[in-house]
Amino acid sequence: MVLQHSGSPLQLKDLPIPAPGPGQLLIKVAACAICRTDLHILDGELTEPKLPLVPGHQIVGRVVTSGSGVTQFKPGDRVGVPWLGSTCGHCPDCNDGRENLCDQARFTGYHLDGGYAEYAVADQRFCFALPEGFGDLQAAPLLCAGLIGYRSLRMTGEARRLGIYGFGAAAHIIIQVARWQGREVYAFTRAGDYEGQQFARQLGAVWVGASDQLPPETLDAAIIFAPAGELVPAALKAVRKGGTVVCAGIHMSDIPSFPYHLLWGERVLRSVANLTRRDGEEFLEIAPRVPVRTEVQLYPLEAANEALADLKGGRVKGAGVLVVDQNSI
Structure with missing residues (x-):
């Protein structure tokens, strides 16, 4: 499924099987989870994609062959x-x-063709071995929703009362880790x-409400997964003095002005950008121990536009996954 121009739907195309270069793997894709970042790319909110582009950055598959080295x-x-x-590495x-902040970093499904395809190539150094106990379809959301969620959770420190704004793919994974940690x-x-x-509630939230409500207890920290800038003042209002609000998305609508007293009291407002390989190694070691489900x-792959429309419309429960190899079902 190929993006020809920002703002246009993906097109189903036959492309040559890519050839792996030095240090690269040729991967037969089994599944690729969809992500809100894909929507930001398609809608032109992320402005520097390679075009034409094969999106998708939560890829699970098997190595077919490899390049030299x-x-x-x-x-x-x-x-x-x-x-x-x-990344540049130097x-x-x-x-x-902090390789996630490298100015020369290149991202799968944005600068590099991704996993909305039967085959993909990837740098071996940035691929992960996947833990047993996760089928291909269940493993795919771990690779962004899980990893970015885990990095965001780490940024909240030892927060015992944790708020999560936006209960989508990342939230449904990270609530499981947070509950396992005793939060x-x-x-x-x-x-x-x-x-x-x-x-x-089914996943263990002690309280559930609308994003414009205050919780019954003051929070130690909050993570905002929804790309809605208006949630920043709401989350700051909900956290205690010294608390942290983490903005987990790669794109967010403009944050409205808010009175200084919401930030005062040594509250911290911070973003999370991308991920490091260390994040991946740590999270993939933890996930089977929780165990994350x-x-x-x-x-199906050819229904990628429908899948993304469902994601935009809030009609996906948990994580949406494109099935590329039917043998994975």
């Missing part, structure tokens, strides 16, 4: 490919363990989203 994987190995596709950010989770959804609220809504 590959030592980490062999044909037949199952691998996961995340958003972070490459800038100050890369050297300081209380307060879930905020769009007003009237009773199905999402019930889903949050991903709820997936399946679509």
